Amino acid sequence: MTTSTQNESGSSPKIIGRTVVRPRQQVEETIKAAILAGELRSGEMLPPEAELARQFNVSRSTLREALRSLSTQNLIIKVPGARGGNFVQSVDYRSLGNVVIESVDNLLALGGIDFDEVADVRQQLEVPSVRLAATNRTEEDLKNIEEIVTRQKEATVDDPSIPDLDRDFHTLIAQASGNRVLASFVAALHHATEPVHYLDLSPEVGRETVKQHQAIVRAIDTQDPAAAEAAIVHHLTYLRRHISAHQAK
Template identity: 30%
Template sequence: MLFSVETEAIRVPKAAELVANRIRRAILTGDLKDGQSLPSETRLMEEFGVSRPTVREGIRVLESLGLITVGRGARGGAKVTRPDAGIVASAAAMALQTRGATISDLFEARALIEPSAARLAAQRRPKAAAEALRHHIDYELSVIDDFVAVTKAIAQFHTLLMEQCGNETLAVFGIALKDIFERSMLAAQPNMKPETEASRMASLRYGLRSHAKLADLIDAGDAEGAEAHWALHVGKAGRIWLKSVGATDVIDLFR
């Protein structure tokens, strides 16, 4: 035996995987732009020295990853699609549901992440972040009478905060969490305890005033104040929501 310790068998990638990896690298590095058409199958066969079935399998791999879209017919063909964090959200949602994650898990994660995003927004881009948040608050107020629309708008506010903090990793996490939160909140709606219209509107308006206060703190560059305020906000909002839907309910996002 060549090696004295047991080693795992080395897996040789299939030719289609190598083709997909080469094209994927070109997309992620920007050599292939969003909306750009891939070369023809014949051209790809020549460039990679592989068969047509291998090229087609590689294309299917890229399509499953959301990196290209394939049109059918005479004007069809494969076109590059900019990677979307929504893909991360869908994968994360399935993983969470498989692991039996609860709604309480989601709120706990958000309470740990978002206050730091508020601090970063106030430190790095206070004026731009505050302007974006205020613009969105105007939209929230415009749809406050529509439960579904305002629920989605509130979820989007949290995403926007993450996007405006100046950290791309947090921005991607924010988009993923937004999609999961939105689905879980809407899915949980039938299980919510009855609430009067006046009480619901009072809660919504209180929450939107808190959104506005966050924008003011960020605009002033008050990083500590923004972080502390948002920690209180997400903590209180989480307790209110969990009281309505149940902290231990398992997330079911695909019913």
């Protein structure tokens, strides 16, 4: 006895069909495929909407729905004005970080994930990041990181630039690792768990943080991955302890 999913020979039928999608999806998938295949290059302007609607034989409203969906996927960007239009988004590793930032921020705001979960992952990623930075950093990388620490040392705890300096410090180390994907994730997770926003930033904590940053820089300077790991773990553990104490108040 054969089942309805088998042909007369008893074998399963060959699958040759595919789901029929709506016109909006067809437009979206066609343009997306052209972008991913490189047929539409980064920064290239798409044809005018009227022309695209004619090419796809769809209404302008259907076309705009497809373009809005592509925009939310960060594949295209709409530039207003007389010289504007729909452009293929310039995609590099920073774009990946922006997508992660937006997603993590939304999940934190909606309560889908906890701060501690994000902070845990960030700490796990910063260890290989600083080890790779100690191995792969260039003189320019080192100079840029040292400049940030110098500015931190000169700043007071109420300086509005403190959060940006802290974020730049960790981001520059991640970039010095030479791994762009790792750099994107470290930057994104640091943005979501910016320690300065969760700390009771007293002058004492500020001075200790700068000292810890200096220790990390020394390890990167001497290209000592083990010392760099020990310094970053000490630093992140210190921050987590103070954040927890501040939140418990």
